Amino acid sequence: xxxxxxxxxxxARAVCLCKPGVISAYPIxxxxxxxxxxxxxxxxxxxxxxxxxxxxxxxxxxxxLGAVAAGERVFTASSSQGLILMSEVIFNIAGMRxxxxxxxxxxxxxxxxxxxxxxxxxxxxRDSGWVQLYAENNQEATDLIFQAYRLAEDSRALIPVMVCxxxxxxxxxxxxxxxxxxxxxxxxxxxxxxxxxxxxxxPKSFGLLAGPDYYLEIRHDLHQAVKxxxxxxxxxxxxxxxxxxxxxxxxxxxxxxxxxxxxxVSAGSVCGTIKDTVDALRAEGKKVGLLRIITYRPFPxxxxxxxxxxxxxxxxxxxxxxxxxxxxIYADLKAAFQGKPAKKISGYIAGLGGRDITPGTxxxxxxxxxxxxxxxxxxxxxxxx
Amino acid sequence: MRIKITAEPxxxxxxKTGSWRVERRPKFxxxxxxxxxxxxxxxxxxxxxxxxxxxxxxxxxxxxxxxLCAAVCPKKDIEMVPEEMERKK
Numbered sequence: 001x002x003x004x005x006x007x008x009x010x011x012a013r014a015v016c017l018c019k020p021g022v023i024s025a026y027p028i029x030x031x032x033x034x035x036x037x038x039x040x041x042x043x044x045x046x047x048x049x050x051x052x053x054x055x056x057x058x059x060x061x062x063x064x065l066g067a068v069a070a071g072e073r074v075f076t077a078s079s080s081q082g083l084i085l086m087s088e089v090i091f092n093i094a095g096m097r098x099x100x101x102x103x104x105x106x107x108x109x110x111x112x113x114x115x116x117x118x119x120x121x122x123x124x125x126r127d128s129g130w131v132q133l134y135a136e137n138n139q140e141a142t143d144l145i146f147q148a149y150r151l152a153e154d155s156r157a158l159i160p161v162m163v164c165x166x167x168x169x170x171x172x173x174x175x176x177x178x179x180x181x182x183x184x185x186x187x188x189x190x191x192x193x194x195x196x197x198x199x200x201x202x203p204k205s206f207g208l209l210a211g212p213d214y215y216l217e218i219r220h221d222l223h224q225a226v227k228x229x230x231x232x233x234x235x236x237x238x239x240x241x242x243x244x245x246x247x248x249x250x251x252x253x254x255x256x257x258x259x260x261x262x263x264x265v266s267a268g269s270v271c272g273t274i275k276d277t278v279d280a281l282r283a284e285g286k287k288v289g290l291l292r293i294i295t296y297r298p299f300p301x302x303x304x305x306x307x308x309x310x311x312x313x314x315x316x317x318x319x320x321x322x323x324x325x326x327x328x329i330y331a332d333l334k335a336a337f338q339g340k341p342a343k344k345i346s347g348y349i350a351g352l353g354g355r356d357i358t359p360g361t362x363x364x365x366x367x368x369x370x371x372x373x374x375x376x377x378x379x380x381x382x383x384x385x
Numbered sequence: 386m387r388i389k390i391t392a393e394p395x396x397x398x399x400x401k402t403g404s405w406r407v408e409r410r411p412k413f414x415x416x417x418x419x420x421x422x423x424x425x426x427x428x429x430x431x432x433x434x435x436x437x438x439x440x441x442x443x444x445x446x447x448x449x450x451x452x453l454c455a456a457v458c459p460k461k462d463i464e465m466v467p468e469e470m471e472r473k474k
Contacts, residue, residue, distance in 0.1 A: 097390065158387075196391050205392045214388075221388045 002178050007138040007170040010177040011077075011103055011163075012037030014145035016047045017185045018101075021072030024052040024063035028082035029115045030167035031105035035077055057082040061089035061100075068098045069206050071197035073149065076100065079167060080107035080121045087125060093160050094129025094222065096207050099152035099192075100160040101145065102130075106268065107167040108353040116354020117167040119268060123296075123320040123328050129222050131161040131229050132297040133249065134267040138175040140294075141165040143240065143248035146180075146189055150236050153192050157232055159225050166269040168354070180244055188243045227298045251300035253292040254307045256282060260289035262369055263308060265333060266317040267293040270357050274317070277362035288366055293329065301336045308337075313344040315369040317362075319351045326376040334375075344369070350379040402430065406450035409465040415439040417460040424454035424463060 005013075011034050015023075023042070025035040041047040050067075054060045057078050064074040078086055083104055093100050104122045108114045122132060131151060135141035141163065148161035165171060196204065210218050230251065237250045255271075256278055257263055264274050271292040281288045291307050291314075293300070308314055318327025325331065330347030337345060348365050351357040361380055368377065418439045425433045428443070433454055435441030443454065455463040 097387075203394045205394055205396070206390075208390065208392055210390075218388055218390060225387070 001181070002176055004174060004176050005138075006033065007141060007165060007173050007175065007177075008033030008105075009037050010138050010142045010175075010179065011145060011165070011171075012041065013179050014142045015075050015101075015103075016041050017180065017182060018073065018075075018146065018149050018189060019047070020049055020075040020101075022050045022052060022064060022067035022074045023076070024054055024060040024067075024074075025076045025078065026054055026057045026060050026082060028057070028079045030107055030117075030171045031077050031079040031082070031103070033171065034103055034105065038075070057085040058089060061086040061093065064100050065089055065093050065096070065098055066198075068093075068100055069096070069198045071192070071194055071199075073153070073192040074100055075102075077103040077105065079105045080109055080115075083121045083125065084109065087128070090125055090130065090160075091128050092207065094226075095218075097158040097222070097225070098160060099149075099158055099194075101148045101152055102160065102162050103141075103145070104162050104164045105167045105171045106164055114353040115167070117169055118319040118352045118354065119164070119166075120320040120352070122162055122164045125162070126297050126328065129159065129226055130297065131159055131226065131295070133161065133163050133295055134293065135163065135165045135170060136253075136269055136271045136292060136294075138165075138170055138173065138177050139246075140248050141170055142177055142179065143244070143246075146185060147233075147236050147240055147249050149192075150189050150239075151229060151232055153190075153194075154232060155195065157225060157229060158194075159222070159229065164268070169269040178246075184243055188240065229295070230298050230300060230302075233295055249294055251295045251303045252307055253290075253294060255290040255292065257289035257291060257307060257311060259287055260311050261287040262313045262315070262366055263289045263291055263311045264315045264317050264362065264365060265291045265293065265304075265308075265329065266319075267296060267329065268319065270317065270319065270351060273357055273359060274362050277359040277366075280359065281363070281366065286366070296329070299332050299336070304333065304336055305340065308343075311343070313369050314346070315365050316345070316347045317351075317357075317365060318347065318349050319357075321349050321352070321376070330375065344373050346373050346377070347375045348377050348379050355380060401446050402449050403444075403446045406445075406448060406468065408450070408468055409452065410445065410448060410450050410468055411443055411452065411455050412464045412466045413442050414462045414464060415441070417462045419460060421459060423457045423459065427453045427457050429453065
């Protein structure tokens with residue numbers, strides 16, 4: 001059913017349709033509306049779920065870790081400082097191969113304190129063993145929730161999935177979103193039935209110590225499982241299209257790249273602005289395009305190499321920075337093209353802490369891309385303030 | 386192929402930690418024991434057992450020789466003795 005709703009509500013309704021047995025979260029701007037919505041659904045009896053109130057995000061992540069280990073489908077959500085406070089548990093969830101689904105409403109990290117959008121919070125956790133999916137709009141954020149559970153709980157995967165949506169731009173933005181029917185969701189998402197779970201009748205130990213003799217192999221195993229999502233995601237999105245009738249999610253999206261001489265690579269809602277700018281520049285006769293990264297972890301190296309094979313100039317627009325180095329997506333992309341036919345690959349950093357990225361910013365990046373190759377050029381810096 | 390990362394409980398028993406013991410082992414003299422059970426309480430391996438006075442002993446398959454039981458015994462009825470001397474007897 002199509003409805004004109006806020007992004008957070010769309011995500012909450014999607015989660016409700018997945019029927020998690022346990023939800024635990026702690027409020028933090030700009031994520032709060034999602035779990036507020038879910039708490040209301042539980043209170044109204046529309047969702048039969050245990051909503052566990054906790055005193056911190058570290059506890060919220062710990063509660064869902066315990067609950068999923070006991071065989072329940074779970075959900076949590078956070079942003080910024082909250083996600084970083086969860087990080088100790090985030091690594092454990094992946095290491096213990098627990099299929100938790102988390103919605104990260106992307107917000108910058110302190111200090112200085114700033115509640116607006118960039119991708120620094122989730123990007124900082126890229127090495128945690130979680131799959132990271134980045135939504136461009138609210139329909140995709142909604143659809144990614146269903147796909148996230150399907151992927152996480154697949155017995156071939158058993159890895160946690162983070163659905164990332166831009167704070168305010170998506171979470172507080174109103175759009176028409178198609179919320180699917182319950183029977184279609186049931187058709188797409190089988191019940192969660194893990195082979196191993198915490199059970200007092202048949203006790204088992206989870207989260208054990210592994211010394212130097214075993215740790216390397218277990219981490220390699222997790223690495224392989226995360227990389228395995230590169231095969232599972234196209235399979236899941238194809239099935240999603242079969243049942244719901246629309247393309248949503250996937251590894252990457254190519255936009256007007258066929259004959260492009262210049263392309264921007266980015267992730268998240270800013271890609272909507274880039275698409276509009278690409279259209280405008282195309283109308284002016286400029287051969288430009290966009291490669292949107294939807295799945296950032298695992299890193300879809302092959303799909304990226306293929307999509308950009310014939311594009312001679314590539315700009316990466318990172319809304320995060322590995323301070324003292326480069327933008328994270330830039331570094332990954334540059335590494336992927338190592339040893340491949342030479343092309344210009346420039347890295348740009350913009351939009352930190354909610355600084356607006358306008359069509360003018362995108363035009364500026366295309367203009368700079370024609371100039372000298374750069375690795376970590378900040379765009380839109382004020383010369384004085 | 387996924388590596389199994391969970392385990393059945395009780396597997397710690399498979400590790401015979403007694404092999405870690407060096408130099409000294411506790412000897413329960415069983416002469417002045419008052420069955421206060423302090424040695425049972427402090428043993429980090431949970432392997433000191435006994436009910437009546439002068440009835441307490443440890444399990445050398447798991448005893449790491451830490452000496453806590455001897456240190457805590459109010460009647461000095463547990464002694465740490467050299468490994469070799471004890472084995473020769």
